[in-house]
Amino acid sequence: MIIDRGRVAAALPGYALGAELGSGAFGLVLAGEHRRMRRPVAIKVMRANGLDDLAVTFDSEARALGGLDHPHIVRAYDYLEVHGLCLVIMELLPGGTLTHRRATLNPQQSCAVALAVAAALDHAHTRGILHRDIKPDNILFAADGTVKVTDFGVAKIFEGSAASASGLAGTPQYMAPEQIMAGHLGPATDLYALGIVLYQLLTGYPPFNPQQPVQALWHQHLNSPPPPPAGVPDPVAQVVLRSLAKNPTDRSASAAAFAAELAQAVTDAYGPGWAGRTGLPLHLPDPGRRALHLPPPAAITPPRSGAGSESTLPTDAPSVLLSPPAPRRGLRRLLAAGAATLTLAIITTLLLVITSAHHPPATLSATPSTTPSTTPSAGPRSEPSAIDPQPLGQPFTGHTGGVWAMAFSSDGRTLATASGDRTARLWNITDPAHPQALGQPLTGHTDGVTWLAISPDGRTLATTSLDDTARLWNITDPAHPQALGQPLTGHTDDVNSVAFSPDGRTLATGATDSTARLWNITDPAHPQALGQPLGHPGGVCSVAFSPDGRTLATGATDSTARLWNITDPAHPQALGQPLTGHLDVVNSVAFSPDGRTLATASVDDTARLWNIIDPAHPEALGQPLTGHTADVWTVAFSPDGRTLATASSDKTARLWNITDPAHPQALGQPLTGHTAEVYLALFSPDGRTLATASNDKTVRLWKIR
The missing domain is CATH 2.130.10.10 (YVTN repeat-like/Quinoprotein amine dehydrogenase)
Known part of the structure; x- marks a missing residue:
């Protein structure tokens, strides 16, 4: 969908528009900056007229994000419908998508990503919101390496333990059996998708071939047990396979429970202190924190507001390789x-x-920036003025x-x-x-x-x-x-x-x-x-x-x-x-x-x-x-x-x-x-x-x- 930048600029006079970060049939995503606050943002844009279903989706995403406030969930700052456009203003996440970065992650970092996503889901689930489309494209990295779950566009409010699926929504490769069957959805539905993501991160490929026809892929989701993830330590493999159980009641009871089980399994496999070595900031519920011996939330430096981007990668974590500068030689x-x-x-x-x-x-x-960033793996950081190299x-x-x-x-x-x-x-x-x-x-x-x-x-x-x-x-x-x-x-x-x-x-x-x-x-x-x-x-x-x-x-x-x-x-x-x-x-x-x-x-x-x-x-x-x-x-x-x-x-x-x-x-x-x-x-x-x-x-x- 082609959208005139001039219309966007007129609709958002308080923002300076930057580069285009992505586009598709729905509209586009632009980088931007709030002129007065100097805060970097990502701006999702689509036309408000002629596409009522998508407009409702944008409104739904803005409402869902507006009710969530968690370090591992992208922050929404504003939602506007003006000059025939729908606009969602959210934090910019320059670390890029998990799709883009997954090849750079080692097993411990992959598990840390899963723990962060589980923490985000637990926050959403306890507020009655299912994501319904967890996949690598919807998991991004902030500037300091913090994992952020985005795109709540197909999120659904649910009551109790389940919600009726009103039509299929999601991505076939990551859809749970109950989602495919348009049945009752619950927290376990998102955990199934997260299990697919983690399986893919740890092995390099998903449990079921996404290149086959959709009906064949869905048949495997419904009927075929996933093969054990090759090369994955058994304690971790068992947690992953449990999340892929066909029956939702056989999966972890909640996202917090999944996080606690995974944290313990990875500690059993890689030893204490593994989370600190990943360089990825983690903000977990109590069970997961205790399993990792992490400090209580008050001791964790909160992520900086507005540091992210719907753009892409990478971060201060060791997961992103840092190529050293080389002297220029040559001419x-x-x-x-x-x-x-x-x-x-x-x-x-x-x-x-x-x-x-x-x-x-x-x-x-x-x-x-009005809010300083944090260094993921260095713990509490000193101001640059305090640096005294020895x-x-x-x-x-x-x-x-x-x-x-x-x-x-x-x-x-x-x-x-x-x-x-x-x-x-x-x-x-x-x-x-x-x-x-x-x-x-x-x-x-x-x-x-x-x-x-x-x-x-x-x-x-x-x-x-x-x-x-x-x-x-x-x-x-x-x-x-x-x-x-x-x-x-x-x-x-x-x-x-x-x-x-x-x-x-x-x-x-x-x-x-x-x-x-x-x-x-x-x-x-x-x-x-x-x-x-x-x-x-x-x-x-x-x-x-x-x-x-x-x-x-x-x-x-x-x-x-x-x-x-x-x-x-x-x-x-x-x-x-x-x-x-x-x-x-x-x-x-x-x-x-x-x-x-x-x-x-x-x-x-x-x-x-x-x-x-x-x-x-x-x-x-x-x-x-x-x-x-x-x-x-x-x-x-x-x-x-x-x-x-x-x-x-x-x-x-x-x-x-x-x-x-x-x-x-x-x-x-x-x-x-x-x-x-x-x-x-x-x-x-x-x-x-x-x-x-x-x-x-x-x-x-x-x-x-």
Whole structure:
């Protein structure tokens, strides 16, 4: 359905409209911001005339959401019918959908998602509301990683333990037997759908093939016992299978009971403390909290209001892989001048920081937020102004050349490093004060390794090189990495940067040949080029995916950064005009965890922040960040989005308070200790550690909090 944005703007004069987040036959969803409160929102829009059934659905959704107030349920702020439009104003959830992120979740994180959804359902059920359409598309992530249940459009008020189904509503793949038969529905109906979702998260596929005809699919829901979920610990498998019982009375008595049973089963399978390791905030009813030994609700920091988005991913949780920024290296014409040390520095300059874009969500907002966000896995957090980094142990060595790039694994236990010595290395940093080399160096490139990134699921490493290629490595066992297939060829000059999309299915590379490329890596052993290269007037130093995976940012030697619409990665399109303002090479680009801000770093000795709520019309935020006295190689956001790290040829790294990104402030003194250019400063997934890499051949770790 086509809806004129002008009509929406006229209907909502108090809001600034942003990018389109989704559309369909019903209407569309837009990003927006309340002008006075500076609160980011998602705006659902449809025509009020001619589609009475859908209008009733919108009204029903608004009423249902209006009666619910829970940390794991999307918040509705307003419902309007004006100028022939129906509009639901709700919180923006930039962490994306579960559909988009499920490939990045490990089993414990998958169970944490199920616990969060169960808590949301328990809240709704105790207020007489059934959801009736629980599925991955209706489960999203807020900027701080909090799971949110959305789309109560087919919600139904019920009395007692059951409600009569008035016609079929829901999604066939997730419908309970009683729903298919248009019988009496109750809390167990939603638990059945949640069981299907959890089964799919844990195994990678649903219990019944959704590709078969609907009648055949429904027959299996009604009559066929689901196969035991392969590879799932028995205690957890039993809870999942119980939720898929044909008879509703054989399922858990309530969503709270399901949560308590699942919490205990996962604790039996993975040991105490597993929930805290997921990095996902959990707000559970008493039985589930007790099973996980979580503090009472009063001790749990409430989620920030209005931080979410009907858009997409990822979050500050370890579930979202954070690809480290890499020094930009490459452009051979830049290497032509100067001594070897200078040459290395310049090369690194062109290797941009892509990884911060993979950091999970943060709450950094392009405009000041009235309610600060929380860091999911770090517990009570201190204000950025209190940050006082302290060295952790001694610098660790092993490379025989400058360290040009780094990347943390999503669980924060492994660090990957890349060097001008033509190798990459993996390190066990479970104890960050005593890192240990894992296996042998990764060899195969015939020139310096400029950048690297780890896939969201932690199984694949990507590396790029001055040898004009990129490579993929199987690091499922990080002590025994193995090359995957042949090198990725196609670029005709130094490949300076690489990044994984949030779902891990697409790879982006940037090169000195003035192009960026996208690759389908669904099968990482057989990558395939997607569409035509993205052209730049200058060599591409850095690439980064937005948290929702719909936008690619590139930084280049022409002193600009660019944004690209890659919703269809085979047909990328430039968004608006290039971002201008830097006076020299743009070495690094990084998205904030909530996707609303872009950071850039340049050889002009500065970093900049940009408001990209509407990526087709980016705007510079405040003045450039000054303080470094030489090239700024990379920028990286903290997982909560409130702190920015920069690394420079002046041999230092710096931290900046960007809670108000229009007015950034330097935090403390520069971090010193390296004896040569610092190419990279990168936050660990939990935000407690900062890693810095230098041309002095060392890596240093710093305790942040």
